[in-house]
Amino acid sequence: MKIVGVSACTVGIAHTYLAQQKIEDAAKKIGDEVKIETQGTIGTENALKKEEIKEADIVLLAVDVKISGEERFKGKKIVKVSTETAIKSPNKLVAKLHEIVEKKN
Numbered sequence: 001m002k003i004v005g006v007s008a009c010t011v012g013i014a015h016t017y018l019a020q021q022k023i024e025d026a027a028k029k030i031g032d033e034v035k036i037e038t039q040g041t042i043g044t045e046n047a048l049k050k051e052e053i054k055e056a057d058i059v060l061l062a063v064d065v066k067i068s069g070e071e072r073f074k075g076k077k078i079v080k081v082s083t084e085t086a087i088k089s090p091n092k093l094v095a096k097l098h099e100i101v102e103k104k105n
Contacts, residue, residue: 005060012040026090
């Protein structure tokens with residue numbers, strides 16, 4: 001499965017990057033392709049390309065604040081959670097993404 005997403009916390013430092021790492025690790029562990037863009041105090045890093053978004057099965061927004069560029073995901077299945085959820089339960093979160101995609105198909 002291909003997952004793309006954005007992580008962003010209120011301060012834009014620790015939780016943004018922790019969420020990104022936890023999601024990527026959990027998804028890769030079960031063989032998913034994953035790329036999480038971060039939006040923090042130093043701007044956008046690991047920016048998603050149009051092609052990556054187009055090819056994704058699902059979009060995960062692990063965010064505590066309004067993000068820029070959310071309109072890029074129009075027409076995609078989007079799941080929005082807090083960064084805390086992504087950090088504390090990344091394996092359950094990725095499993096839930098699989099359930100959602102499988103129901104859609």
